Amino acid sequence: MSYRLLSEVELGDFGAEQSVASRLRALLAQQVATWATCRTGFLGLEDVRRKELMVEGDPVWVQHNPLRICSVAADVSDHGINARPCFLCAQNLAPEQAGIMLKEELIALCNPRPIFSAHFTIVHVRHIPQSTGGLLPAFLDIARMVGSDFMVFFNGAKAGASAPDHMHFQAAPAEEFPLLEAIRDKHRLLRLRSDDFLEVAELMFYGCRYLVARGANRGGLCDVIEGFIAALDARQPGGGDLVNIMVRHGSGGWEVVLCGRSKHRPHCFFADEEDRLLVSPACVELAGVVVAPRREDYERINGQVLAQIFSEVTLSKSVFEEVVREL
Numbered sequence: 001m002s003y004r005l006l007s008e009v010e011l012g013d014f015g016a017e018q019s020v021a022s023r024l025r026a027l028l029a030q031q032v033a034t035w036a037t038c039r040t041g042f043l044g045l046e047d048v049r050r051k052e053l054m055v056e057g058d059p060v061w062v063q064h065n066p067l068r069i070c071s072v073a074a075d076v077s078d079h080g081i082n083a084r085p086c087f088l089c090a091q092n093l094a095p096e097q098a099g100i101m102l103k104e105e106l107i108a109l110c111n112p113r114p115i116f117s118a119h120f121t122i123v124h125v126r127h128i129p130q131s132t133g134g135l136l137p138a139f140l141d142i143a144r145m146v147g148s149d150f151m152v153f154f155n156g157a158k159a160g161a162s163a164p165d166h167m168h169f170q171a172a173p174a175e176e177f178p179l180l181e182a183i184r185d186k187h188r189l190l191r192l193r194s195d196d197f198l199e200v201a202e203l204m205f206y207g208c209r210y211l212v213a214r215g216a217n218r219g220g221l222c223d224v225i226e227g228f229i230a231a232l233d234a235r236q237p238g239g240g241d242l243v244n245i246m247v248r249h250g251s252g253g254w255e256v257v258l259c260g261r262s263k264h265r266p267h268c269f270f271a272d273e274e275d276r277l278l279v280s281p282a283c284v285e286l287a288g289v290v291v292a293p294r295r296e297d298y299e300r301i302n303g304q305v306l307a308q309i310f311s312e313v314t315l316s317k318s319v320f321e322e323v324v325r326e327l
Contacts, residue, residue: 001091003107003125004098006030011100020145024108027100028118031110035096038112041067045114053303056207059178060306062290064298067113072280072293074162081165088123088166102145103138115284115291116172124167130157131167132229136222139169140254143247151177151248153283157241159261160282174248178288179205183212183255192324200224200327207307208314211324216253224327228258231323244283259286260315260323267312277301281313
């Protein structure tokens with residue numbers, strides 16, 4: 001069974017122009033108009049409770065979003081994956097769900113349980129594991145195609161992907177990520193190396209270390225990402241799956257943000273109920289939007305709690321420095 005793609009006429013009926021960003025927004029408008037589940041999800045964002053906190057001097061938005069419980073609490077063990085149908089495969093999608101082709105074998109779908117005002121899942125047409133292997137050029141190309149209005153991101157199979165069995169990226173409006181302001185501030189970037197084509201720097205955000213690579217050389221950026229993942233993989237089996245990658249493309253080329261992980265979920269995720277916090281960090285959380293599907297967690301979360309969670313699941317100073325030395 002194949003994915004249903006919207007025709008040019010259908011996209012045009014919802015205001016699509018030539019740009020990919022315009023076509024994505026037309027896709028969203030069409031899906032909200034014709035698919036009740038999608039409509040409920042996006043209209044429901046108006047009622048989502050939000051609060052702003054500060055973590056190590058940086059702002060973070062916490063949202064109480066009950067619709068995200070399936071993703072946040074997803075059983076990503078081999079047993080859990082084998083026990084459910086893949087919700088990204090074409091044969092398991094809702095009949096109303098449709099998408100648009102972005103690149104060969106990569107299709108944009110609306111996320112019916114959104115975090116952002118526009119939230120897309122970019123799925124591979126084949127059921128292959130969540131890995132950037134062979135797909136980094138396409139990843140960067142998609143960021144260029146959608147333009148500076150969008151952030152495109154990838155959660156490693158052990159770093160927040162709720163479907164680690166099916167390759168996918170995501171995209172959402174860049175301005176809705178607090179991380180964007182941090183990477184715009186050149187004074188916050190500790191330059192590690194630079195040449196005419198590429199700049200690599202360290203960013204401290206939420207007290208954690210991120211690697212930022214900038215430039216217009218796609219091949220050079222792919223080398224940095226591959227080197228970072230390889231260095232993680234060399235430290236422990238499956239370490240290459242413990243990575244979050246965020247990409248935005250603007251007038252100066254690409255901005256790539258890499259966050260290496262020490263673990264998938266924090267201790268509090270598995271604690272006894274009275275101490276449990278259902279927070280499962282992925283790109284979204286590490287870029288400044290923390291999703292709390294349960295009200296009790298939303299009310300208990302504060303800046304100190306988040307600082308501890310972020311510190312627990314990201315690389316220590318010594319490991320980060322070891323990884324960077326190998327690039």
